Amino acid sequence: MATASQNSDAELRSKARHRANLKVIAESRQHGEKTIHIVNVSAHGFMIDGNPGYQRGERVELTLPVIGRIEALVTWTVEHRVGLQFERVLRLPNFLALLDVIDPKTG
Secondary structure, eight states: OOOOOOOOHHHHHHHHOEEEEEEEEEEETTTEEEEEEEEEEOSSEEEEESOOSOOTTOEEEEEETTTEEEEEEEEEEETTEEEEEESSOOOHHHHHHHHHHHOTTTO
């Protein structure tokens, strides 16, 4: 009997993430408006560097090219990095169009 290869969660996450180089204004109740630097993105969320003080569980609103205004939840923080999950999964055509805009090679 053939067995399917098992991918770890980390492997699946790394395959789903795309490099980014995008600065946007994000707003939270606790910290008001802050400029954040998105360094990678997936259809489910994104990572920023330079933590502006966000804590796990905090909600943040931002406006992304193509996508428009969207809310995200801080799911983890490690030193200067922060992971956020979008309130909803981005539709594939919109996500692909977003990738065209935020490609780090063009920024």
